[in-house]
Amino acid sequence: MRNPILRFVMTVTCLVLCSAPFQDQAEGYTFTSIDFPGGGEGTPFGINAGGQIVGTYFDNTGSHGFLDSGGRFTSINVPGAFETSATGINAGGQIVGFYNDATGRSHGFLDSGGRFTSINVPGAFETSAAGINDGGQIVGFYNDATGRSHGFLDSGGRFTPINVPGATYTYSSGINAGGQILGTYILGLPSSGVFGFLYSGGRFTPINVPGAFGIPFGINAGGQIVGNYFDATDATGGSHGFLYSGGRFTPINVPGAFETSATGINDGGQIVGFYRDTTGGYGFLATAPEPSSLLLIGSGLVGLAAWRWKHAA
Numbered sequence: 206m207r208n209p210i211l212r213f214v215m216t217v218t219c220l221v222l223c224s225a226p227f228q229d230q231a232e233g234y235t236f237t238s239i240d241f242p243g244g245g246e247g248t249p250f251g252i253n254a255g256g257q258i259v260g261t262y263f264d265n266t267g268s269h270g271f272l273d274s275g276g277r278f279t280s281i282n283v284p285g286a287f288e289t290s291a292t293g294i295n296a297g298g299q300i301v302g303f304y305n306d307a308t309g310r311s312h313g314f315l316d317s318g319g320r321f322t323s324i325n326v327p328g329a330f331e332t333s334a335a336g337i338n339d340g341g342q343i344v345g346f347y348n349d350a351t352g353r354s355h356g357f358l359d360s361g362g363r364f365t366p367i368n369v370p371g372a373t374y375t376y377s378s379g380i381n382a383g384g385q386i387l388g389t390y391i392l393g394l395p396s397s398g399v400f401g402f403l404y405s406g407g408r409f410t411p412i413n414v415p416g417a418f419g420i421p422f423g424i425n426a427g428g429q430i431v432g433n434y435f436d437a438t439d440a441t442g443g444s445h446g447f448l449y450s451g452g453r454f455t456p457i458n459v460p461g462a463f464e465t466s467a468t469g470i471n472d473g474g475q476i477v478g479f480y481r482d483t484t485g486g487y488g489f490l491a492t493a494p495e496p497s498s499l500l501l502i503g504s505g506l507v508g509l510a511a512w513r514w515k516h517a518a
Contacts, residue, residue, distance in 0.1 A: 233494030236459050238487045249477035249488040251293040251469040259291040270302050283314050283321050293336040303333040326357050326364050336379040344377040356388050382426040414454050423469035431467035
């Protein structure tokens with residue numbers, strides 16, 4: 206290229222545009238605290254495409270599910286249940302979770318417009334529903350008579366066990382629109398460690414934060430995954446959230462918090478979770494940053510290069 210100005214502009218443009226995808230994706234996130242009215246400590250677990258958030262909060266009577274629609278909170282309690290936890294919501298507003306009966310045994314539930322349906326894997330001792338996709342497919346886990354845990358997929362009332370080969374315990378926690386299932390498994394005793402997995406097309410793929418002990422919780426239609434991890438080199442001993450996108454792990458830490466856990470992500474990239482600072486524990490909503498200013502600069506440089514090329518010609 207004989208024009209030095211054009212060569213310079215195109216070189217800088219290439220550097221800007223090529224480097225943008227490798228920037229820290231957690232930078233620029235806007236964090237908003239989610240506080241359940243009345244002072245009960247709550248944890249968001251799921252968020253749908255419309256920004257509706259579900260989770261669990263605690264008061265002096267026990268645990269309750271909640272729905273947060275644009276800052277308007279509604280309690281979710283399965284009729285006759287001792288305690289209730291809401292864990293997932295889809296675009297249609299269907300909510301899943303689990304509840305304890307008077308004996309302390311857990312059962313999954315589906316809440317469709319205030320109508321509750323129990324979810325119990327046939328022959329299981331206990332069942333917990335954890336996630337639901339826009340097609341109404343539900344995932345969760347159940348305990349058998351021996352106390353071992355297994356993941357499950359519920360498609361229209363048809364249950365399919367999900368067990369990572371060689372694992373002693375398997376837990377399914379999330380499912381996206383494409384039917385990809387996210388979860389956790391344990392090899393041998395719990396002291397052997399906990400590992401994440403993605404189940405897609407009949408194949409299990411490990412999801413493990415490099416050099417750390419991590420647990421994945423939520424997945425969106427684009428395959429982005431969130432969860433939390435514990436870094437053995439961290440002197441505070443606290444947890445950190447993470448975003449796994451495009452094969453790359455990025456830490457998510459609420460500013461000023463000594464513990465952060467990311468639990469859900471919607472198709473727009475909004476993330477919900479829980480954090481703890483010196484004043485207590487709170488839920489959070491993290492909104493993805495706008496397109497990088499570097500990309501805007503790159504676009505301007507492309508325009509300048511085109512203008513210079515035109516006039517040089």
